[in-house]
Amino acid sequence: MSDTPALAIRDVRYAYGEHEAVRGVSFDVAIGEVFALLGPNGSGKTTLFRLISTLVPLQAGDIRVLGASVRDQATAVRGQLGVVFQAPSVDKKLTVLENMVHHGRLYGVPSSQLKQKARSMVERLGLGEKLGATVETLSGGQRRRVELAQAMLHDPRMLVLDEPATGLDPGARSDLWRYFTGLADEGVTIVLTTHLLEEAERADRIGIMHRGELAALDTPAALQASLGGDTLILRTTDGESLAAAIRDQFHLSPTIVDGTVRLEQPNGHELVPRLIESLGSQIDAVTLGRPTLEDVFIARTGHQFFQDSED
Amino acid sequence: MSSETLSTRPVPVLPAIVTLAWRELVRFCRQRTRVFGALGQPIIFWLMFSQGFQSVDLGYAFQFPGILAMILLFTAIFTTISIIEDRNEGFLQGVLVSPVPRWAMVLGKIVGGAVIAWLQAMIFLLLGWLTIAEIHPSITSVLAAMLLMMVMAIALTGLGFYLAWRTDSSQGYHAMMSVLLFPMWLLSGSFFPATSDSLIRYLVMVNPLTYGVAGLRHYLAPEATIEGGWLPSLGLCWAISLAFAVAMIVASTRVVETRTKGDLK
Numbered sequence: 001m002s003d004t005p006a007l008a009i010r011d012v013r014y015a016y017g018e019h020e021a022v023r024g025v026s027f028d029v030a031i032g033e034v035f036a037l038l039g040p041n042g043s044g045k046t047t048l049f050r051l052i053s054t055l056v057p058l059q060a061g062d063i064r065v066l067g068a069s070v071r072d073q074a075t076a077v078r079g080q081l082g083v084v085f086q087a088p089s090v091d092k093k094l095t096v097l098e099n100m101v102h103h104g105r106l107y108g109v110p111s112s113q114l115k116q117k118a119r120s121m122v123e124r125l126g127l128g129e130k131l132g133a134t135v136e137t138l139s140g141g142q143r144r145r146v147e148l149a150q151a152m153l154h155d156p157r158m159l160v161l162d163e164p165a166t167g168l169d170p171g172a173r174s175d176l177w178r179y180f181t182g183l184a185d186e187g188v189t190i191v192l193t194t195h196l197l198e199e200a201e202r203a204d205r206i207g208i209m210h211r212g213e214l215a216a217l218d219t220p221a222a223l224q225a226s227l228g229g230d231t232l233i234l235r236t237t238d239g240e241s242l243a244a245a246i247r248d249q250f251h252l253s254p255t256i257v258d259g260t261v262r263l264e265q266p267n268g269h270e271l272v273p274r275l276i277e278s279l280g281s282q283i284d285a286v287t288l289g290r291p292t293l294e295d296v297f298i299a300r301t302g303h304q305f306f307q308d309s310e311d
Numbered sequence: 312m313s314s315e316t317l318s319t320r321p322v323p324v325l326p327a328i329v330t331l332a333w334r335e336l337v338r339f340c341r342q343r344t345r346v347f348g349a350l351g352q353p354i355i356f357w358l359m360f361s362q363g364f365q366s367v368d369l370g371y372a373f374q375f376p377g378i379l380a381m382i383l384l385f386t387a388i389f390t391t392i393s394i395i396e397d398r399n400e401g402f403l404q405g406v407l408v409s410p411v412p413r414w415a416m417v418l419g420k421i422v423g424g425a426v427i428a429w430l431q432a433m434i435f436l437l438l439g440w441l442t443i444a445e446i447h448p449s450i451t452s453v454l455a456a457m458l459l460m461m462v463m464a465i466a467l468t469g470l471g472f473y474l475a476w477r478t479d480s481s482q483g484y485h486a487m488m489s490v491l492l493f494p495m496w497l498l499s500g501s502f503f504p505a506t507s508d509s510l511i512r513y514l515v516m517v518n519p520l521t522y523g524v525a526g527l528r529h530y531l532a533p534e535a536t537i538e539g540g541w542l543p544s545l546g547l548c549w550a551i552s553l554a555f556a557v558a559m560i561v562a563s564t565r566v567v568e569t570r571t572k573g574d575l576k
Contacts, residue, residue, distance in 0.1 A: 053408050078410040079322070089405030093338045105330040106409040108322035134341075150405075 004067045006031045006158050006189035007052065012061035014047050021047040023212040024061070029191055029205075031066075031157075034184050037193045038200040038293065039209030040305055045193040046086070048209070049162045052191065053083045066157060079107065082151030084161040090146050092136040096122060099135060100150055107154035121149040125179070141172040148179065152188075159183065161192040165199050177202050197293045197305065208297055215300040220293065227291040227299055230268025234261040234275070235285040242282045249278055258304050264291065327411045331419025332426065335390060339427050345389065349431055353382045354438075372445035372534070376527035377501020380520060382432045383464050384496050388488055390424035391471030395481050414564045417472065421560065424468035425461065432460050439531075448531050456530040462552045463523040469559025476566045499524045500541075512541070522551035 007029040014022040022044040029035040037045040050056045052063055054074050062069060068076040083089075090099045100118035109117060122131055125145040135143060144164070151159060159180075165173045177199075180190050184204075192203075200206050201220045208216040208223075216223055236242045239256040246254045246261065250271075254261045265271055268288050276283065297305045339345055357378045361371040397403040406416055436456070439446050448456070474491070478484045498511065499520040515521050526548030543551075 055404060055408050075410045075412075078408055081408070083405070083408045085401055085404050087401035087404070089401040091334065091338070091402050092400070093341050094334065098337070102330050102334060103405070103409075105326045106322070106406060106411050108327075108410065111326065 005029060005064075006033065006066055007035075007191060008062075008064040009048075009052075010062045010064075012048070012051060012058070012063060014044075014051060014056075014059050016047075021212055022051070025209075025212075025214050026061075027207055027214060027217055029189060031189055032184050032187045034180055034190045034202075034204045035192070036200040036203035036206050037191070037209055038195070038197070038206050038297075039193075040195055042211075043209040044212040045195075045209045046162055047212075049160060049191075049193050053081060053085075053160050054078055055083075079154070080157045082154070082156035082159040084144075084147050084151045084159070084164055086162040086166060088143050088147055090135050090143060090150060093134060095132050095134050096127060096138075096146050096149075097131045099146060100153060103150045104153050109154050117153060118149075121153050122146070125149045126175075140167045141169065144168060144172070144176075148176075152183070156188070158189040158191065161190070163194060164192055165194065165196060173199070197297075200293055206293070208293075208300060210297070210301040210303070216296060223293065223296045224291045227264040227295055229264065229266035229291075231287075231289055231291045231295045232263040232265060232268045232271065232275075233287040233289075234263070234283050235259075235287075236261060236282055237284065238282065242279065245279055245282065246275070250274075255299070255302065257298050257302065262295075262298065264295070264299060322410045322412075324412065324415045327415050328419040328422065331406070331416060332423035335393065335420065335423025336427060338393065339390065349382070349386050349389065349427075350434065352385065353378050353435060356381065370445070371439070371443045372532040374501070375439050375443070375446060375532050376524050377496075377499065379432050379435060379460065379527055379531075380463065380499055380501055380524045381496055382435055383428045383460060383523075384467050384492060384520070386428035386431050387424055387464060387467035388471045388492055390427050391420070391468060391475040392481055392484055393424075394420065394472060394475040395478060395484060398479075413567045417560070417563045417567055421465060421468045421472055421563065424471065425464035428464040428468060429457075429461050432464070433457065436460075436531075445534065446532055452530040456527055459523065459526045459530070459549070459552060462549075462556050463520075466519070466523075466552065466556035466559050469556065469563050472563040473559060473566050476563070476569075495520055515541075519551055519555040522548040522555075526552060 005028040009028070010026050012022055012025050013020065025044070025048065037048060039045045051058055051070065052065070054070050054077055058071050062071065064070070065077045066080055068080070070077050091102070094102065097115070097118060100122065101114055104114045104118060119128070119131065122128060125148055127142060127145055127149065130138060130142065135146060138146065144167070165176060168176065184190055194200050203220065205217070205219050206223060207214050218226070234242060239259050239261050243254045243256050243261050246252055246263070252263060252265070254263045256262075263271070272286055272288060276286070294305050297303075357371070357374055360374045360378075394403070397406075436453070440448070440453070474487050475484055478487060495518060498514045498518050500515050501524045522543055525543050526545060528542060529545045529548065
């Protein structure tokens, strides 16, 4: 019974005309997991979000939410999903309570419980005193909380969110994640997209999207550990010749990303003095650090994270 | 958990339709300029046309059914512009991913828009009835006219919905209004009487709105006609108005199965 994943994605492909935005993606998300789809703009993560949320129909492959296919059981899927779009879907001209009640009717929440549920959900998100305020008078962070309260109103078993932290200050972002963790503990599965590396780090598991494909899939810790030890970034005027010199003298395999030479090494700190000693004249600056998700992205795709826009 | 046990409680359709329609009304009332424009414009037009045409003996009573049709048409159009706003603001996406069937969403929107249009026409009907001596219909005629206006309101809101769904910007919709909807009103027999065998006469005859206007003329101002003017029978007026409404609901339910680029913003 519990072996059915909350979300099962199998060889999903999607094209906008000629442009193939998602090219054969497969993965599972377990029940109660917080899963982040990380990728820069144009990586296909938002397309995947639209397919999961049933906003656009599937072209190829299969997506199952708690065992139900978005293709032919869309109504069952929709009843189980709470969806938060990047653009707010609350009505600015209505009050918070009116929005909630409206949403509840669209999801078939029985009228006897509707107002009570709406109140308690809004209170849980700390907006109790704003129930009667029209949404256009609220701040961006408060609107996002109304969206969340609305998405959770019908007790969905899975919450899908497109860039939920966009436009939130760090405090509000922290609150948001505390809320996600609480929901996950209650058995709600959370799938979100993000282009923020520091945000993805807080998820249980990450799928890194790059040009429509899944470039990596694991826990944040495992992804970082997979690079082995430290990341060394060497700044130089001539990356090619520095990389060649490192290959010759140290028998390592550096990569060149955007003019910088990068090395993933178990004991990076020991390597630094030796590098400076032999190749110091070619090195302008050295950065030594634990691998970040950005390093993982670069290692897996060979591209800078923020450079890779739509092409 | 197998997919069979996932079959969720079905969403009751009626509350969903009512809530969507109710939202239209609430939004309308909260935008004061819309209320003002929707009532002000027909009054100004009525005064202008009636005064202007008095030289050819076509006064307030003759213009009255056409002005009612204008209120219905223009309010229906302006309320359906909200589809484009809803789409751009993201509200529509939220409705599209809810378990409510598409046809219920269409009905909610159309009923909401039609009720707004109809209520305004009612205010205007009362105004004409109270102020113009030649407008003195019986109570049954007024009730029949009210019903006919509801049918017309549904047909026109349906038409507006159909056009708005396929349009990505409100500017595009305004263009559609100028080339399609405004001429539709002008050629409904409300403004130019269709007298001679001319192109205009044929256009008036194929225009479904003509039969709504003619029906209202039968009920509200039967004496205010032009000699040699063409007035279809009441039965035909009802048949075509009903068919128009049904056709527009069907067309709108079909069109929502298609997506537009706007959904992918």
